[in-house]
Amino acid sequence: MAEAQVPALLEVRGLRKHYGGVKAVDGCEFSVLRGELIGLIGPNGAGKSTVIELLSGLVKPDAGTVTFDGREIQGRPPHKIFASGLARCFQLAKEWPLLSVLENLLIAIPPDGSDTIRHAFGSPRRSRAAERAARERALSAAEQYRLYPLRNEYAYTLSGGQKRLLEFARIALAQPKLALLDEPMAGVNPVLQTQIEGGIRSLLAGGSTVILVEHNLGFVESLCDRVIVMVAGRVAAVGSMAELRENTVVQDAYLGGTSVA
C-alpha cells in the first residue's frame, strides 16, 4: 500500500493510559488517512476500546498527542471533540432509554447552539426551521434503518438488534469526519449485519473516514483496506489482512490462537 503524501486525518503519537499497574495503552502510534476504512484488531485486553475512549475524550490520556484534522485534541472535553467532527459508537449500545427513538436520533444531529432555553422561545422562525430540517433528516434516517414505525417508542423498548441500528443511525446522522465504530456487529443477526455493513459503506460514500474495531476477522478482511493490530497496548503491525497473515509477530500474538476463515 502506497503511503500518500497528504497529511493524515488522524495522527496518534505516544498515546499512553495506565490504570494503576495495568498498562491499558502504552505508547500507541498510528495514523489514518482521509477516506480510509481502517480496521483495529487485537486480542482481548489489547487496548482497542481504551484507544476509542481516549480518542473520543471520555477518558483523558496520561501522555501522547492526538492530532485530528490538523489540531491536537488530546485531553479536550468530549463535546468539543465531537464538534470537531469525531463521533463514536459504543460497544454496548448506549441509547437514552426514556427518550423516544426519534428523540434519540435528534440528539445525534449537532444542535449548533439552538439547544438553549432562549431558543425554546426566541427567534422562533429560524430555530423552528432548523428543528424541522433536523426532524426530516432524523425521520429519513429512521426509515433507512427500519426504525420509522418505532419512532415514537421509548428507546428502552427496542430489541438488542434494533438498539444497534439506532446506535448506527445516530453515527450516520452526526455526519462525522471520522467515525469510531466499536464492534458494531457484535451480537447481531446476519440480516442486521448486512444492514450495518451497508451503513458503513454509505458512511464512507458520504465522505467519512471510519475506524472499525471488530472481532470477526472475516468482516475486517472484506471491508477494510488497512488493518492495525494492537497487542498489549501498542501497535504490533499495520497492513492488509493478507500481509498480516504472513507477519510472525501477529501470528504469535493473535492470529495463531484463532481460526481465520
Add this chain to the structure above:
Amino acid sequence: MAYFVTVGTIGAITAILCLGVNISWGWAGQIDLAYYAYVAIGAYGAMVLELPKAHPTATTPSSYVLGLHWPFLPSLVGATAFGGAAALIVGAIALRRLRGDYIAIITACAALMLTSVLSQDDRLVGGYIGIYGLTQPLNSVLKLGPTGYSYFYLGLCLVALLLVYLVLERIYRSPFGRSLRAVRENDLAAAAFGRNLYSLRLRAYALGGAVGAFGGALFANYLLAWSPTAWNILEVVLLMSGVMVGGRANSRGVIIGSVIVLSIIPEVTRLFPLLTSNSTIGPSAAVIIGASGIIVMLRFRPGGILKERKVVDHSQTASLNATSPTLTVAERSNG
C-alpha cells in the same frame, strides 16, 4: 370559603415550587438542597425591591438593603432574576467537577451559609426579625376588600402557575429539554454526541433557581412578611416527594403530586391535634407522611402516578415530506 381560598393560594404557590424542583430533580437528575435558599432569595428580593427605603425606628427595627419602591410586576421579575443568578453562582461551583451526592452536600452547605449570613447580619434583610410591612400588591389600583382581594390573589397565583407550567412544558420539548434529558439518561453518551454536560446542567440549575425564586416572591407578596422562619433545608425532600408521587419529569403529575403531598396531607394532619391534644403534632405528622411517601414511591412505583410523558411525532409514513413540525406530548402507554 376563605379557608379554601387560603389553601388554594398556598397550594398554587407550592405547585410552582414543585415545578422548579422538578427541573433539577426530574429533568436533570440532581439533588439540589439549596432550593429553599433560592425561594428565600426570591421572597427577600421581591420585598426589598417593592418596599421603600428602610427607616429603622424603635417600633419597626427592621432594616434592609435596596428599598427601591418598585411596582409589583417588575419586582417579581427582579426577584426571579436574583434567584437565577444565585443558582448560577452556586451551580457554577457545585456542578463543575462534582457529581451526585457531593452536589447535594455542596448545595446544602451553600444554603446553610446563606441562611446563617442572612439571619446573623441584620443590615441585609433584617436578620432574625426579617422584613415586614409590605402592602397588598396591586391593591392600590384595584381597591378591593379583604375577601375580594383574596380571590384576586388566588386568581393571580393560578395564572402564574399556568404560566410556569406552559413555559416549562415548552422548554421540556425544546432541543434544550431534549439534550438535558439525554444527559440525565446517560451523560457519557450525551457528551460523546456533543453535549456540554456542565453548561446544560448549569443552565437547568439556574432555571430551577429562578422558578423557586418566582414562587418565593409570590409567597412573600401573599404573606406580606418574610423571615428566616423555621423551615428546614431538608424540607426540599417534601417538594421532591410531591414530584415523585405525581410523576417525575411530568409537569401535570408534579402539580397533582404537589396538591396531594403539600396541600391535602398538611390540611388533614392539621386536624390531628384535635384528636390527641398534642399541639405540635400536625405539621410534624404532615412532614412524616410526606417523607414516608417518597420512600414508599421509590420502593413500589418509582415512576409516580403519571409516568414521564413521551414527545410524539404525528407524521404519516406516506407523506414524509409533509411532516408537521409540531411535536406533541402523550401519556406513556406502556409501563
Add this chain to the structure above:
Amino acid sequence: MNHFMLGIGFGLVTAAIVVLSTVALSLQFSVTRTINFAHGELMTVGAYAGYLVAQHTSNLLPQALAAVAAGAALGWILNWGLLRPFTRRGASKLVLFVLTVATALIVQNLLQIGFGGSYVNYHYSVGTAYHVGPFLWTSLNIVTMAVAAVILISLHLMISRSRFGKAQRAVADDLMLARTTGIAAERIISLTWVLDGGIAGLAGMFLALQVGTFTPTLGFSYLLVIFSAAIVGGIGRMYGAMVGSLVIGIVMEVSANYINPSYKETMAFLILVVVLLFRPQGIVPALSEG
C-alpha cells in the same frame, strides 16, 4: 491570657466530638459506600437517650450506655428496615441518598412530636476548670477527649487486628468478592451500621452536654460539619477522618476568636467547598490502611 492557645484547646474538645462522629461515618461509608444524610439523627437520638437517663441518675456511664444503645438501634433499623430492601434490588446511589434524607426528616419530626420543638436542658456538673499547659479545660472536656481517644485506639485495634475488622476491610474493598469467599457480607454490613450508630450516638450525647441545650435538629445542624471533616480527611478513610476532624475542630474554635462566633460552622463549610473543588480526594494521601 493567650486567646489563640485557648482557642486551640477548645478546638481539641470540639475535634474530639467531631472525630467520634466522623470516624463512625467514615467506617460506615468505607464499608457500604452510602452517603448517609441521617447520620446527624444517629447523634440526635443518642443525645435524647442520654438526656432521658439523666432525669434518673447523674452518673454519666448509664447515660452514655443509653446513648450508644439508641444510636446503634437506629443504625440497625436504618440499614435493615430501609436501605437493605433497596440495595438488594440494586438501587442507585442517588435513590439511597434520598432515602436517608427522608429518614432524617422523619426522625427529626418524630422527636419533635415526642419532645416538642423547644430546647431541652442537658447538663453535667462540669466541676472546676483546670489549666493544662496553655489550655483551659473542664472535667467534662477531659472526659470527652479521653473517651474519644479510647474509642479511636479500640477502633484502630479492631480494624487492624480482629477478624471482624479484616472481614470489614474485605467487604469495603470488594463486596462481590467478599461474598464469594464466604464472608457473611450482610452481617458485616449490619454490624457496621450498629457500630456506626453506637459511636455516633455517643458523640451526640457529648455534643449535647457540650452545648447544654438542644432541639431535634441538634444532629442535623452538625451533620455538615461532620461531612466537612470526613471529606477534608478523604471520605471513607478512618485516619484521614481524624486529621480532618482536628483541622475542622481547631479552625472552628480558633476562628471564633476573630470573627462572629455564629459563623464558625460557615468556616467549616468554606474549608469543605475549597477542598471539594481543589482536592476532592481529601487532604490526606491514601495511606496503606486497607
